[in-house]
Amino acid sequence: MNAVEIEEAISLLADQAFDAAEFPYAFLESFGNKAATIKRLRSGNSNKSDVGGVLQTNNIHMLVCGEGEVTASLDALRGSLATTKAKAKFILATDGVEFEAENTASGETVACDYAKFPDHFGFFLALAGISTVKEIRNSAIDIKATGRLNRLYIELLKNNPGWSTPERRHDMNHFMARLIFCFFAEDTDIFLGDDLFTSTVEQMSDSKSANTHEIISETFRAMGVKVADRPNADLPRWANGFPYVNGGLFTSNVDVPKFSRIARKYLLHAGRLDWQQINPDIFGSMIQAVADDEERGSLGMHYTSVENILKLLNPLFLDDLREQLAEAGESKVKLLNLRKRMAKIRIFDPACGSGNFLVIAYKQMREIEYEINKRRIETNQRSEIPLTNFRGIELRDFPAEIARLALIIAEFQCDVIYRGQQDALAEFLPLNAMNWITQGNALRVDWLSVCPPTGTGVKLIGDDLFSTPLDQAEIEFENEGGETYICGNPPYAGLSSQGKEQKDDLEVLFEGVTKYWKSFDYVSGWLFKSKKYMEHVGCAAAFVTTNSICQGQQVPMMWPIVLKDSVAINFAHSSFKWSNLAARNAGVTVVIIGITNRACLKKKLYSIKKDGETTERLVNELNAYLIPTKNQYITPVSKPYNKGKSEMVWGNKPVDGGSLILSSEEANKIIKDEPATSAFIRPYFGSEEYIRGKQRFCIWVKDEERGIAEKFEAFSSRFQQVKKMRASSKAKETRPAAEYPHRFRQIQGNPGELAIIIPIHTSENRHYLPVGLLPYGSIISNAAYGIYNAPIWNMSIIASSLHLVWIATVCGKIKTDFRYSNTLGWNTFPIPKLTEKNKDDLSKSAEDILLARETHFPATIADLYNPDTMPDNLRYAHKRNDEVLERIYIGRRFKNDTERLEKLFDLYTKMTSSETKLNVKKAQG
Numbered sequence: 001m002n003a004v005e006i007e008e009a010i011s012l013l014a015d016q017a018f019d020a021a022e023f024p025y026a027f028l029e030s031f032g033n034k035a036a037t038i039k040r041l042r043s044g045n046s047n048k049s050d051v052g053g054v055l056q057t058n059n060i061h062m063l064v065c066g067e068g069e070v071t072a073s074l075d076a077l078r079g080s081l082a083t084t085k086a087k088a089k090f091i092l093a094t095d096g097v098e099f100e101a102e103n104t105a106s107g108e109t110v111a112c113d114y115a116k117f118p119d120h121f122g123f124f125l126a127l128a129g130i131s132t133v134k135e136i137r138n139s140a141i142d143i144k145a146t147g148r149l150n151r152l153y154i155e156l157l158k159n160n161p162g163w164s165t166p167e168r169r170h171d172m173n174h175f176m177a178r179l180i181f182c183f184f185a186e187d188t189d190i191f192l193g194d195d196l197f198t199s200t201v202e203q204m205s206d207s208k209s210a211n212t213h214e215i216i217s218e219t220f221r222a223m224g225v226k227v228a229d230r231p232n233a234d235l236p237r238w239a240n241g242f243p244y245v246n247g248g249l250f251t252s253n254v255d256v257p258k259f260s261r262i263a264r265k266y267l268l269h270a271g272r273l274d275w276q277q278i279n280p281d282i283f284g285s286m287i288q289a290v291a292d293d294e295e296r297g298s299l300g301m302h303y304t305s306v307e308n309i310l311k312l313l314n315p316l317f318l319d320d321l322r323e324q325l326a327e328a329g330e331s332k333v334k335l336l337n338l339r340k341r342m343a344k345i346r347i348f349d350p351a352c353g354s355g356n357f358l359v360i361a362y363k364q365m366r367e368i369e370y371e372i373n374k375r376r377i378e379t380n381q382r383s384e385i386p387l388t389n390f391r392g393i394e395l396r397d398f399p400a401e402i403a404r405l406a407l408i409i410a411e412f413q414c415d416v417i418y419r420g421q422q423d424a425l426a427e428f429l430p431l432n433a434m435n436w437i438t439q440g441n442a443l444r445v446d447w448l449s450v451c452p453p454t455g456t457g458v459k460l461i462g463d464d465l466f467s468t469p470l471d472q473a474e475i476e477f478e479n480e481g482g483e484t485y486i487c488g489n490p491p492y493a494g495l496s497s498q499g500k501e502q503k504d505d506l507e508v509l510f511e512g513v514t515k516y517w518k519s520f521d522y523v524s525g526w527l528f529k530s531k532k533y534m535e536h537v538g539c540a541a542a543f544v545t546t547n548s549i550c551q552g553q554q555v556p557m558m559w560p561i562v563l564k565d566s567v568a569i570n571f572a573h574s575s576f577k578w579s580n581l582a583a584r585n586a587g588v589t590v591v592i593i594g595i596t597n598r599a600c601l602k603k604k605l606y607s608i609k610k611d612g613e614t615t616e617r618l619v620n621e622l623n624a625y626l627i628p629t630k631n632q633y634i635t636p637v638s639k640p641y642n643k644g645k646s647e648m649v650w651g652n653k654p655v656d657g658g659s660l661i662l663s664s665e666e667a668n669k670i671i672k673d674e675p676a677t678s679a680f681i682r683p684y685f686g687s688e689e690y691i692r693g694k695q696r697f698c699i700w701v702k703d704e705e706r707g708i709a710e711k712f713e714a715f716s717s718r719f720q721q722v723k724k725m726r727a728s729s730k731a732k733e734t735r736p737a738a739e740y741p742h743r744f745r746q747i748q749g750n751p752g753e754l755a756i757i758i759p760i761h762t763s764e765n766r767h768y769l770p771v772g773l774l775p776y777g778s779i780i781s782n783a784a785y786g787i788y789n790a791p792i793w794n795m796s797i798i799a800s801s802l803h804l805v806w807i808a809t810v811c812g813k814i815k816t817d818f819r820y821s822n823t824l825g826w827n828t829f830p831i832p833k834l835t836e837k838n839k840d841d842l843s844k845s846a847e848d849i850l851l852a853r854e855t856h857f858p859a860t861i862a863d864l865y866n867p868d869t870m871p872d873n874l875r876y877a878h879k880r881n882d883e884v885l886e887r888i889y890i891g892r893r894f895k896n897d898t899e900r901l902e903k904l905f906d907l908y909t910k911m912t913s914s915e916t917k918l919n920v921k922k923a924q925g
C-alpha cells in the first residue's frame with residue numbers, strides 16, 4: 001500500500017463506530033497487513049502480548065482499554081517485557097475516545113482524540129515499510145488532498161469516458177487545476193465567505209447530483225467575467241459572489257464533466273479539507289500521478305524532499321545570495337543591490353514536473369528578500385521577485401498545469417507570511433495572465449524561446465496563463481543584466497529504459513555532433529542543451545542525474561561535447577541515494593552536477609559521510625568522473641600501459657547453439673558410455689559458474705585431435721548440430737566457422753593453462769571483485785576474462801579495493817552489476833613500478849586470500865563475498881592485501897575512495913603523458 005491508500009484506510013476506520021475487539025486488527029489491516037497475518041494474530045499463534053493486547057513482532061504492541069485508562073495503558077505497554085523482546089517499533093493505547101502512541105526508538109509521541117488519529121498517520125508509516133521524510137509526516141493535508149482528488153478523478157472518468165480520450169485529457173486536467181484553485185481560494189479568503197465554492201456546490205446542486213456540473217460551470221464562468229461586465233453576463237445571483245480571477249484559469253471553455261452522487265460526495269470531501277495548509281511543492285509532486293494511468297498506482301510516491309532539492313539549489317546560486325547577504329550586513333546600499341540582483345535572477349527547470357524545484361527556489365529567494373527588507377526597514381515593500389522569472393518546460397499536461405498553480409499558491413503564501421494576509425489578498429486577484437511554464441518536449445523546444453538570455457528581442461505577449469497547447473512561453477521580456485540558473489532532475493533513462501521517442505530525441509539532438517549518442521542516457525540531452533544555451537550567455541546549470549553519467553564508457557563519449565568552450569564542472573555532489581516514498585524503495589544512486597561557463601576559480605565537491613553529515617571541499621579541478629583532479633578521459637587500449645603487468649584476454653566464445661557445452665549429468669553420461677572421451681571434456685567457467693559454483697563442462701578438441709574426437713558418436717552428433725547452426729547463422733562472420741564445428745568460434749589466450757579468472761559481471765554489493773585461480777585445464781567462457789600463466793601478484797591487484805573503485809568509475813555498471821573490461825579497466829589501471837619485494841609481498845597476500853577461502857570449502861564465491869556474512873579471516877586477508885598494495889602507492893592506507901581515485905587519476909595522467917609514452921616506446925625498442 002502506498003501512503004495515500006493508507007491514509008484513506010485509516011480515515012475510514014476512524015469514521016466507523018469504535019469496535020474495541022476489532023480495532024487492533026483493523027488498524028493493522030489499514031497498513032497493508034495481509035489477511036493471513038491478521039488471522040494468525042487473531043488466533044493467538046503469533047500474538048505475544050503480555051498485557052492482553054495485540055503484539056505484532058518487529059512492529060507494534062497495541063492495547064484497547066477501558067475509558068480513561070489510556071495513559072496508564074501506554075505506560076503498561078512501555079514497561080512490557082514483550083514490547084522489548086519483540087522489538088516493537090510502536091506502542092499504542094486507545095479507549096475509543098482518546099488515542100496515545102509512542103515510537104519506541106525515538107520516544108516521539110502522539111496524543112489526540114480518537115477521531116483525529118488519522119491526522120497522525122505519517123507517524124506510523126514505518127509500519128508499512130515506508131521510511132518517512134520529515135516534511136511528509138507533517139503534511140497530512142497534502143496526502144489527504146491527493147487521496148481525495150484521486151478518487152474524484154477516477155470517479156469522474158468512470159462517468160465521463162469521453163473525458164479520458166487524448167482529445168479531452170487536457171480539459172480534464174484543466175478542470176482539476178480549476179478545482180484545486182477554488183479549494184485553495186475558499187480557505188484563504190481569496191474568495192469571500194467560508195468555503196464559498198464547496199458550500200455553493202453543496203447547496204445549489206441537488207443531492208442526486210444531476211445538475212452538479214451546471215452549478216460548477218456557472219461558478220467557473222463567473223470567475224472569468226470582470227465585475228464591470230457582469231450585468232450583461234447573465235450570471236445567476238449566487239454565482240456573483242465569486243471574484244474575477246483571470247490568469248486564463250477561467251477564460252476558456254467552462255465545460256464540466258457530469259457528476260455521479262459518489263463523485264459529488266468526493267468533491268465535497270475534498271473541499272472540506274483545510275487547503276490553506278497545502279505545500280505547493282509537496283502536494284504538486286504527489287498529485288502528478290493522478291492524471292497518469294500508468295503511474296496512478298504509485299500515487300503520492302514521487303515526492304522529492306526539500307532537503308534534496310536544496311542540495312542542488314544551494315550550491316547553484318542560493319549560497320551565493322546568502323553570502324552576499326551576510327557580507328552586506330546592515331549596509332542599505334549593498335542590501336538594495338542584492339535585492340535588485342535577485343529581482344533579475346531567472347530560474348529555469350526544463351523538466352519541471354509540477355514545479356517543485358521552482359517553488360522551492362522561489363520560496364528561498366523570498367526568504368532572503370524578506371531579510372533584506374527587514375534590515376532596510378521596508379517590510380511593507382512589495383516583493384520585487386517576479387513569478388515570471390521562474391520558468392519551466394514539462395512534457396506532461398497535468399504536471400505543467402499544477403506547476404503553474406503551485407507557483408501562484410507559493411506566491412500567495414509567501415505574501416501572507418512576509419506581508420500579511422491583507423496585503424496578500426489585496427494584490428492577488430486578478431491573476432497575472434503571463435505564462436511561464438511551457439508544456440512540451442524540452443529536447444525539441446528551443447530553450448532560448450522559453451528563457452531568452454538578456455537583451456534579445458523575444459517579446460511575445462501572452463494573454464492566457466493556462467491556455468494550451470503552449471509551444472512557447474508567452475512573456476514580455478525585460479530583464480537586462482539578469483542571471484539565469486538552469487536546474488532540475490530530468491528523466492535519467494539509461495539505454496534499456498529509453499523508448500523509441502526518447503531515442504529519436506537524442507538522435508535529432510546529437511545528429512552531426514557525435515556518433516556515440518546511442519550509448520547515452522536520456523539525461524545527457526539536458527546537459528548538452530545547457531551547454532548549447534551557454535553558447536549565448538554566461539550561466540550555470542545543475543542537474544540531479546543517475547551516477548551512470550559519470551561512470552564508464554559514457555564519460556569519454558559524452559562529456560567532451562559538454563565540457564568545451566569554457567564550460568566546466570563547478571560543483572558536484574558525489575553519489576548518494578535519492579529515495580522517494582515508495583514502500584521499501586531503495587532509491588536510485590544519483591549525483592548532482594553543476595556546470596558553468598562563467599569564470600570559477602575554486603570548485604566545490606560535496607559528499608555525504610557515513611554519519612549522514614555533508615562535507616564540502618574546495619578544489620581546483622573537478623573532472624567528468626567527479627574526481628577532484630585534472631580532466632582526463634579514460635579510453636580503452638589494447639595492451640596494458642604498465643610494463644610487466646600481465647595481459648588479460650577475453651574468454652572463449654562458443655557460438656554453438658549450446659551443443660559444445662555440457663551439464664554435469666551430460667558430461668558424466670558421455671564419459672561413462674565412452675571413458676576415452678574424458679580427454680576432450682573440460683571444466684567450463686564463466687561468471688555464473690565461478691561465482692555461484694555451478695558446474696558445467698565443454699567439449700574442447702584441438703584441430704589435430706578432430707579425427708579422433710569425431711569417432712565418438714556423442715561428439716559427432718553435437719558437431720553436426722554446431723555445423724548446422726553456424727552455417728545458417730545470420731552473422732556473416734559465424735558462417736565460415738561451420739567448417740570447424742569441433743571447436744569454439746572465438747578462442748583467446750592459452751585456454752587450459754594456468755589461469756586467473758575475472759568475471760565480467762559482479763554484483764555491486766560485493767566489497768571486492770571475485771577474482772581467482774582455476775583448476776588446470778579449465779576453459780574460460782566469454783562471460784569472463786582470463787590471465788594465463790601469470791605471476792599471482794596480478795591477482796592481488798585485481799582483488800584490491802583500489803582496483804574495484806577504478807573499475808566502478810572507469811568501466812561503470814550495467815544495472816546493479818559492475819561491468820569489468822580488460823581494455824578499459826585493466827590495461828589502463830596505473831600501478832607504480834613494482835620492486836621484486838613488492839611482487840613477493842603481493843603474491844603472498846593473494847595466496848592468503850586463496851587460503852582463507854579454502855578454509856570454508858565448499859562455500860561458493862557468492863557465499864564468501866556476501867557483504868553481510870563474509871567470513872572474518874577472508875575479510876582480514878583482503879584488508880591485509882589492501883594494506884600491502886596501498887602502501888606501495890602512498891606509504892599508508894588511503895583515507896577513502898576519493899583519495900584512491902585522485903591518486904589513480906594522477907598516475908594515469910603521468911602514465912599517459914606523451915613524454916612518458918615516448919619513453920616507454922623507446923625502452924621497448
Ligand SMILES: C[S@@+](CC[C@H](N)C(=O)[O-])C[C@H]1O[C@@H](n2cnc3c(N)ncnc32)[C@H](O)[C@@H]1O
Pocket residue numbers: 285302304350351352353354355356357393394395396399440441442443488489490491
Ligand atoms: C524525474 S521528474 C522530475 C520532476 C520534478 N522535479 C520532481 O521532482 O518531481 C522528470 C520530469 O520530466 C518530465 N519529462 C520527461 N521527458 C521530458 C521531456 N522530453 N521534456 C520535458 N519534460 C520531460 C517528466 O514528465 C517528469 O515530470
